[in-house]
Amino acid sequence: MSLIENSLANQSLKATTPPTDLRKVPSSSSKNSSFSLKNIFPIDVLRCFSSYLDETTRSFMEREGELPFHATILKIIDTPNKILWQLPQGIPDSSAPLIDGHEHFRHFNPRSQGRSCWIDVFQHMLSGAYPVRNLTMKKTEEALDVFRARLTDNETEIRIAKKLLHDSSVNLDDPSSAKKQAKKAISSKSLTEEQNKVLEEFIKKSETGSFQKYIQIKTEIDGVAAYSRFFKQLNVRPLDVIPQAMLDYCCEASSSQHIKNEDIEKLPLSIQYRIANIVGKRALAQIYGSASSSWNPSKTIDLLLKEVREHGMIGFGGLFGKNLYTEMPHPVMEISGRKIFGWSAGTRDSGYSVGHFIGVVGVIKETNLDKIKQGKTGYVIYVDPVDGSNPQDPLQQKFYLISYETFSKYVNNEFGMRIDLESLSMPYEKYEALILKDCPKLPSLTYGRLPNPPYLVKKTSA
Numbered sequence: 001m002s003l004i005e006n007s008l009a010n011q012s013l014k015a016t017t018p019p020t021d022l023r024k025v026p027s028s029s030s031k032n033s034s035f036s037l038k039n040i041f042p043i044d045v046l047r048c049f050s051s052y053l054d055e056t057t058r059s060f061m062e063r064e065g066e067l068p069f070h071a072t073i074l075k076i077i078d079t080p081n082k083i084l085w086q087l088p089q090g091i092p093d094s095s096a097p098l099i100d101g102h103e104h105f106r107h108f109n110p111r112s113q114g115r116s117c118w119i120d121v122f123q124h125m126l127s128g129a130y131p132v133r134n135l136t137m138k139k140t141e142e143a144l145d146v147f148r149a150r151l152t153d154n155e156t157e158i159r160i161a162k163k164l165l166h167d168s169s170v171n172l173d174d175p176s177s178a179k180k181q182a183k184k185a186i187s188s189k190s191l192t193e194e195q196n197k198v199l200e201e202f203i204k205k206s207e208t209g210s211f212q213k214y215i216q217i218k219t220e221i222d223g224v225a226a227y228s229r230f231f232k233q234l235n236v237r238p239l240d241v242i243p244q245a246m247l248d249y250c251c252e253a254s255s256s257q258h259i260k261n262e263d264i265e266k267l268p269l270s271i272q273y274r275i276a277n278i279v280g281k282r283a284l285a286q287i288y289g290s291a292s293s294s295w296n297p298s299k300t301i302d303l304l305l306k307e308v309r310e311h312g313m314i315g316f317g318g319l320f321g322k323n324l325y326t327e328m329p330h331p332v333m334e335i336s337g338r339k340i341f342g343w344s345a346g347t348r349d350s351g352y353s354v355g356h357f358i359g360v361v362g363v364i365k366e367t368n369l370d371k372i373k374q375g376k377t378g379y380v381i382y383v384d385p386v387d388g389s390n391p392q393d394p395l396q397q398k399f400y401l402i403s404y405e406t407f408s409k410y411v412n413n414e415f416g417m418r419i420d421l422e423s424l425s426m427p428y429e430k431y432e433a434l435i436l437k438d439c440p441k442l443p444s445l446t447y448g449r450l451p452n453p454p455y456l457v458k459k460t461s462a
Contacts, residue, residue: 073085074086084381087361089389089396119147121385147227147229150229161215170191175209224273227280231280237261244259251264294307304363312361313383315360329343329400330342383399
């Protein structure tokens with residue numbers, strides 16, 4: 001008898017009166033309701049020998065989010081014209097023991113804030129189908145946690161600053177008097193501690209006196225600093241992940257000049273920040289082993305449908321998300337009992353231009369001939385990292401619906417460039433040839449899909 005089995009045998013003799021300092025939960029009805037390990041051991045102990053859990057304990061731990069409801073990605077529906085996946089909620093805890101020898105228990109994944117949406121999409125995409133096990137990945141996840149926290153803190157300060165810029169009680173529009181107005185606002189003691197801190201930093205560090213310019217420079221400085229530390233932790237250099245020709249293009253180098261890794265920190269902050277954003281996404285895709293989607297806006301909905309069917313969630317960047325609309329999302333359809341949310345026609349804010357990452361998990365190809373004649377080919381269904389993901393609250397992460405045409409119009413390539421076929425004034429293939437002429441092996445769209453079809457697929461409905 002093993003040590004664990006022996007321990008369980010001994011403990012079962014004492015099961016009638018569990019220690020008062022351990023967690024107790026009312027028993028649910030089951031065949032083993034007279035005996036349950038959950039009445040003996042705290043959750044952190046139960047995780048260590050999950051193979052031995054009785055039915056009641058396992059059910060309890062699933063409800064508590066300590067065990068996955070589903071060990072892998074689920075295919076909600078799969079027909080010739082429709083595909084929809086659901087990934088397990090939450091993210092694996094790589095520091096905890098494996099459950100039944102193959103799966104980490106999952107915990108709450110907080111909503112994405114600020115500029116970390118692409119990290120959350122990559123993590124959710126990967127951890128939704130594959131448990132995180134090896135030490136290299138664990139170090140990467142730890143570095144990502146620190147990096148995300150820095151981006152979030154920076155974004156919080158920027159948001160406070162932008163709100164102050166539009167605060168009628170603080171006149172910061174005129175560069176010649178902005179610092180004077182900032183000092184006046186601080187002395188009035190009417191602002192919050194965070195607002196005062198932002199204004200004090202502005203007075204101390206701004207060289208131009210322009211509060212708006214200060215916000216822009218601060219965004220770039222803080223962003224570059226956060227990215228630089230992250231790249232150093234992972235030992236990543238731009239040329240490790242960006243082909244020379246594309247790096248030269250993004251750095252606005254002349255045709256006779258090649259940018260080297262050490263040259264980038266000498267470039268203007270705005271360009272450094274642009275490169276950092278590109279390097280971050282490509283480096284993480286490379287570390288995670290994410291392949292590139294072969295779909296682009298010049299292709300048909302059939303290819304996107306095929307890719308989502310074969311590879312599960314695919315990450316895309318572009319002008320997407322709730323902030324682009326002037327109304328809250330509401331249910332627009334239902335698929336196999338899952339509500340799909342969307343927005344009314346005409347509520348998209350054309351003036352909003354901040355990019356955002358989403359995870360495409362479904363595609364619906366239009367079959368109505370009248371709608372097809374009108375140029376409506378179908379819909380894209382996605383999840384948004386701003387919702388977070390929680391095993392104890394699966395409905396927290398919602399499905400969102402947009403038309404395929406809207407999706408195609410506002411998607412970015414992997415270098416953050418808009419791919420709007422209407423504004424290209426040339427065939428997409430020609431555009432691609434011009435941009436990527438010296439990079440024949442460079443894929444054309446954002447890195448995103450899983451490296452292999454999701455394993456252990458369970459089809460829940462037809």
